[in-house]
Amino acid sequence: xxxxxxxxxxxxxxxxxxxxxxxxxxxxxxxxxxxxxxxxxxxxxxxxxxxxxxxxxxxxxxxxxxxxxxxxxxxxxxxxxxxxxxxxxxxxxxxxxxxxxxxxxxxxxxx
Amino acid sequence: xxxxxxxxxxxxxxxxxxxxxxxxxxxxxxxxxxxxxxxxxxxxxxxxxxxxxxxxxxxxxxxxxxxxxxxxxxxxxxxxxxxxxxxxxxxxxxxxxxxxxxxxxxxxxxx
DNA sequence: CGGAATCCCATCTGATACTG
DNA sequence: CAGTATCAGATGGGATTCCG
Numbered sequence: 001x002x003x004x005x006x007x008x009x010x011x012x013x014x015x016x017x018x019x020x021x022x023x024x025x026x027x028x029x030x031x032x033x034x035x036x037x038x039x040x041x042x043x044x045x046x047x048x049x050x051x052x053x054x055x056x057x058x059x060x061x062x063x064x065x066x067x068x069x070x071x072x073x074x075x076x077x078x079x080x081x082x083x084x085x086x087x088x089x090x091x092x093x094x095x096x097x098x099x100x101x102x103x104x105x106x107x108x109x110x111x
Numbered sequence: 112x113x114x115x116x117x118x119x120x121x122x123x124x125x126x127x128x129x130x131x132x133x134x135x136x137x138x139x140x141x142x143x144x145x146x147x148x149x150x151x152x153x154x155x156x157x158x159x160x161x162x163x164x165x166x167x168x169x170x171x172x173x174x175x176x177x178x179x180x181x182x183x184x185x186x187x188x189x190x191x192x193x194x195x196x197x198x199x200x201x202x203x204x205x206x207x208x209x210x211x212x213x214x215x216x217x218x219x220x221x222x
Numbered sequence: 223c224g225g226a227a228t229c230c231c232a233t234c235t236g237a238t239a240c241t242g
Numbered sequence: 243c244a245g246t247a248t249c250a251g252a253t254g255g256g257a258t259t260c261c262g
Contacts, residue, residue, distance in 0.1 A: 005157070005159070006137075006157050008216055008219060008220075009216070010137065010212075011208070011209045011210075011211070011212025011213045011215070011216060012136040012137040012140050012205075012208065012209065012212060013134075013136075013137055013157070014212050014215060014216055014219075015136070015208055015211060015212040015215060016133065016134075016135075016136055016137070018215075019130040019131075019136070020130070020131060020133070020253095020254090021254090022127065022131075022254080022255070023124075023127075024127075025123040025124075025126070025127055025130070026117075026121065026123040026124055026127070029123050037223085037224090038223075038224055038225085039223065039224075046116070046117050046124070048116075048255095048256085049255090049256090050255085050256055050257070050258095051224080051225080052225080052226085052227095052255085052256070052257075052258090053254090053255055053256065055224075055225055055226080056225095056254085056255085057255095059225090065218060065219075065222070071224090075223090075262090076223045076224080077223050077224050077225090077262085078223075078224090079223080079224060079225090086214065086215060086218045089211060089214055090211055092207040092210070092211065093204065093207040093208050093211050094123075095207070096203040096204040096206070096207040096208075097122070097123065097126055097204050097207075098122045098123065099122075099203070100122070100126060100200060100201055100203065100204050101121075101122025101123060101125050101126040102122045103197065103200055104122070104125060104126060104129075104197060105119055105120070105122060105125055107176060107197045108119060108125075108176075109119075111176070131233095131234090132234090133234080133235070148243085148244090149243070149244055149245085150243065150244075159235095159236080160235090160236085161235085161236055161237070161238095162244080162245080163235085163236070163237080163238090163245085163246085163247095164234090164235060164236065166244075166245060166246080167234085167235085170245095182244090186242090186243090187243045187244080188242085188243050188244050188245085189243075189244090190243080190244060190245090
């Protein structure tokens, strides 16, 4: 039986890949403020996240087309990350998710 | 060094857990139509997803408080799943994500 | 400064089989 | 019909180390 692959067809199944990264939503949220250097972004992340992981997640977001990476050829290196066009279109999702997250935190407190 | 745990504090880090399930967004989307039985829901999912996985994801969503499970004591068993209050509040996220997912699919086609 | 390579480990998924 | 138990494989994060 041929399994039905909804990737590229169903918007929810397709966008799921973007959401899976443990820190992806928080990264996208922080990138909304404009271009930022790697280490500056790292400092804004929770300390549990190593630079290895941040590097991987950024690479992943870059390959998915949500993030643009710009490397300046200089010593020491300077690399900036920013949202792409389709990445900026993600803003309504972040807004809705942020609102819901706050409501959910309140819900958790009452449990 | 004490790692800063943003769970329960940052709305993005907190809601991340809900998003991680491979099929969670699609399940939430389908549950928006009202109460549905286990097998009926299963039939709406991609065939790659086994009933084992669906069972686990529903249990997870139930434990997170997004889904309410109702078991009717009869033979054969009848179990219905539906969104909770906080689960229904997730609707704006699904709407935004659905819209973005469609735009992203268009973007992918042009690559 | 940014990042790749490697290893280890935890988690998750899918497959299969079994239960009431 | 709904769910659990178990196992194998895939995936992904964290820690460490090394590189330009």
